Amino acid sequence: MQRLEALIAEASSLAGDEAEAARQLQICNACRYCEGFCAVFPAMTRRLEFGRADIHYLANLCHNCGACLHACQYAPPHEFAVSLPRAMARVRGKTYVDYAWPESLGALYHRNGLTIALLLATSLAAFLALAASRTGQLVGRPLAGDFYAVFPHGLLAATFGIVFAFACLALAIGVTRFWRDLAAGRASAPALGEATASVLDLRFLGGGHGRGCNDEDDAFTLRRRRFHHLTFYGFMLCFAATCVATLYHYVLGERAPYPMLSLPVLLGTIGGIGLLAGPAGLLWLNLRRDPAHREDSQNAMDRGFIALLFLASATGLALLAWRDSGAMALWLAIHLGVVMALFLTLPYGKFAHGVFRSAALLKWAIEKRVPANLKLSED
């Protein structure tokens, strides 16, 4: 009973967005009609009380597909005012801030919006362009695609490497602390495999029936799942292009620019096209989203990240297109500015959702393999 007391004490000490999520979950747990949509509800039914860790776990397990809201007999205007997608989105916002490393930078989530993203990208691009112009290489003379004539390779590798490594470290520390609070236990190989598959195929944007999730109304569509795939796999292909190019550089000793049909350029081009279409589609869906399951306080963060991804791809493709022209150095400065802005905001923006959601999915894959300790009479 002591554990129960502790849970009750913890639950009653919740405040704000966490308390509201707990209130709604208690209603959901007494109803359970939405169990088929996603993992949130089966995970919920394994609990009678919702402490802080449970709420952050369930919130990050939620993919914000909107299905439960449209199906909800207790959604507004019902006085129970259940709107789980929004309640969960608010808690997720708190997860990112609470688990940010270093803690003092957690507040950046609140400010990391579209304006900041664009300002940062613009000022970094301007700074790089200025630096290039100081050496007289910004415009005019075609450099035959020789990026390193503008910025030395070592300088680029060092600055981007450091910023990217910091982003990885910050996210890793954050998600490790999150994982510790989830107390998930050890992941077996099947659990790991299932969680990985859930991340890679976004099955929980499928609605449980495979017809997809809700965008602007109660119709199910696969648009969000597909645009997210384009974005994610586009990003990964671009990342792969960079990795392959690094290998070419250090292992094979081949310097950029690489031919159009070389592996790095092909990967980057295909990925870049995905990373144009995906974010453009996600932004379109974000703007059309049913206001009832769109959390407006997070629009700025979502759109800022989407914009940077889109611009990173657009400027990268532009650089490829004009790499043999006199404008190459200018495009290079712009592209590097955008990518640097993306890397800098990575640990304190929307990118974090992927890391925390993956952790929550892994916990679910572990948890569902353990027999539930509740013995509901009807079973």
Add this chain to the structure above:
Amino acid sequence: MLDVLVIGGGNAALCAALTAREAGASVMLLESAPKPWRGGNSPHTRNIRCMHDGPQDVLVDSYPEEEYWQDLLKVTAGRTDETLARVAIRASSTCRDWMRRHGVHFQAPLSGTLHLARTNAFFMGGGKALVNAYCRSAEALGVRIRYGAHVHALELADGRFVAARIGTDRIEARACVLAAGGFESNREWLDEAWGTNERGERPAQNFLIRGTRFNTGVLLRFMLDAGAERIGDPTQAHMVAIDARAPLYDGGICTRIDCVSLGVVVNREGERFYDEGEDFWPKRYAIWGRLVAAQPGQIAWSIIDSKAIGRFMPPVFDGTRADSLPELARSLGLPEEAFLATLAHYNAACRAGTFDHTALDDCATEGVVPAKTHWARPIDTPPYFGYAVRPGVTFTYLGLKVNERAAVHFGGAPSGNLFTAGEMMAGNILGQGYTAGVGMTIGTAFGRIAGSGAAAAALGGQHRAAA
């Protein structure tokens, strides 16, 4: 002129509208609720009871027609119509492919409902998802849906439908389907039906309405006044014991209290009044609304101790908690002495046995009235919890008499172009009692029958006119 007018917006109405449209009729559907509240009681449903002779996607084993019929016969204590019941039962074995075509998704039973895995097919997301799918499909097929359309009267001529009236609006159609629900949210009518009890109380004033706030029975009253043949008793309804703190309307599924069989239930005098362990809770929940309605003040308290925690579906509101029985009595406002005496007698009467909530176990009382025949264990392990419960009406059974074509009857003769489906005629089959998912069986079967009958009446008439 419009071919088919459907009045109502729940499952039966939507099934009628879809079927009539598929048959080629032009269809308009009038829903009295505004769009966010559309669907009548259907958003509160979650499954349909289906006959099947072998495993079918989400349904395991088989549930033959005869067994379904016997189940219905048992819960209604014979107050049913075998012909109509069998029409609905047979339709339930073939309707689900049609439902899927209109966007309904089925899923395996929800947690806590494995006992229904054989008999009931669950809608993914519940009944509101079903209503969303049907409305979307209906509009795609060209059914016109009007929300906030309060039909207050019909124009009838010689037992035939002529037009519906909404304020000063008049909507003519060649045929009409009435599927506008029961009268559960008409509190004056409930009060009139239940009258005054032997204690001088007006019991219905203490009822909560678990179903939609829009089923005020306006059309049902109109039809009865217009001479349509009636069926059923106005006090009979789907009625369960729900948390007394539930909202007055639309409390739905989550307000039920599922710990009755794990403890005892006492009334306002602190006394037990019925065998809490008579049978498995899913087979008994539907009688407790009426049991509580018969108690003084139409209120009772379900009492459990900590042994029950985690063994029943979690309730929507926290129970009143106490570390001792006297404290619990005081917190609940029950007469302390009588309550403690009841609990002491009950605890002393519990015979030692092997507790097993998944079977009709041998934990029964001896020498206490009423007995608790299963799952009787002393209530002696703090903390204790109490939940106040009141009768919660989901839907009423008073309705219009129909034949197997769902035709409304006047003076013993079926109408040629006026049909009814859903709660407005469920009382033909449900004279009393209930079994999970049968409301949706009746609504779906007779909704489709009424829709196809209305389309035939409308289009057949057109052909004659053309000839």
